[in-house]
Amino acid sequence: MDRKDVLMLAAPPFHARNEGIGLFAKDAGWNIVPGDLLFDGLRGWRGDGALVTIRQDPAIISFVRRLRRRGVPVVDMTAEHPEMKIPRVCVDNRAIGRLAAEHFTTRGYRHTAWFSTNWSPLQAERYAGFAEGLADAGVLDVPEKWVLAEGPEAKLRNDSAAVARWFAALLRAAPKPLAVLCNETKDAARVLVECRFLGIAVPEEIAILGVGDDQMLCENQSVPLSSIVQNGQRLGWESAALLKRLIDGEEPPEKPILIPPSRIEVRASTECEAANDPLVAKALVIVARNLSHPWGVDQLSAELGVSPAKLNRHFRADLGRPPGAEIVRQRLVRAKALLRDTALRLDEIAEQCGICNAPYLSNLIRRETGLSPREYRTHSSSSTI
DSSP states (O other): OOOEEEEEEOOSOOHHHHHHHHHHHHHHTEEEEEOOTTOTTTTTOOOSEEEEOOOSOHHHHHHHHHHHHTTOOEEEOOSSOTTSOOOBEEEOHHHHHHHHHHHHHTTTOOEEEEEESOOSHHHHHHHHHHHHHHHHTTOOSOOEEEETTSGGGGGGTTOHHHHHHHHHHHHHHSOSSEEEEESSHHHHHHHHHHHHHHTOOTTTTEEEEEESOOHHHHTSSSSOOEEEEOOHHHHHHHHHHHHHHHHTTOOOOSSOEEEOOOEEEOOGGGOSOOOSSHHHHHHHHHHHHTTTSOOOHHHHHHHHTSOHHHHHHHHHHHTSSOHHHHHHHHHHHHHHHHHHHOOOOHHHHHHHTTOSOHHHHHHHHHHHHSSOHHHHHHHHHTSOO
């Protein structure tokens, strides 16, 4: 086999993407050449192709342009420089925003915001998808845009005290319950820290959703952070596959190849519905954290220290349904997510959702979706999102 030398110039490291590239490279018989970010040893490189992430570094942009002038096929794995006409495989950032909108609107949120420390075409696409998804769901207000890289706020970035004051003013003034989509896990963690400092309850007052699912950060917070999982392995594999086609002489595609996100890893930061009544908000969190327990309204009322009748009145006034219906609704949401995102058997899913048995769960899913559990799983796995 004629082994090809392929340059890998990608930062920051993304394990799942690299894994996808590695799987393809092994089958294709490639030699992967690690990129030196200083480029000192690469100026005379005469390899067969390059996989790159073109970000804001002018040196990388200049280096990629030199490669292309020499006729070396290059595939970009980002969306940050759409003005550069180059073959590209990247995350479908609008789909990320729309998935976040679906996640929040199905939980009843009508007040939303976006937070990021940077602003580029990548963030603009995610924000646009978020706004589009909200509008499609009937949310008339566009999400507030909190960005530290635009306008006067850009001057605050190196002044932590000023950033804290800026955040405090925004979070205190925001209507609640509020749903915040953050560009990445670090941004989500920053919002959570500010909420803790101000005494704002997460998720009861502010629900926080990030992107990227950095598990080390997401799972080691005072409130574990929900996050959109990007399909990194597919992104890497498709990028390598496109590069091989270019090396073999095929014409590049006219448009970027977009890879949709795979799912949302739901954790405590978004695990309840939007509720204006403090008692209902607290009850929703308790329900979400105890879905595997086969208990109902009596146990929930006892946990809250109120009578079932009082709890029922508050639920009907705030959500328009009794607490028992909400418990069933949350169990069904969890069951559908497990059907969609795992290979668990139906009886295992029923047990994890506190549902008495698999036949009863099957009936609930049929009544909700019109599909059998098997049909729902098949349909969901073939969906683009």
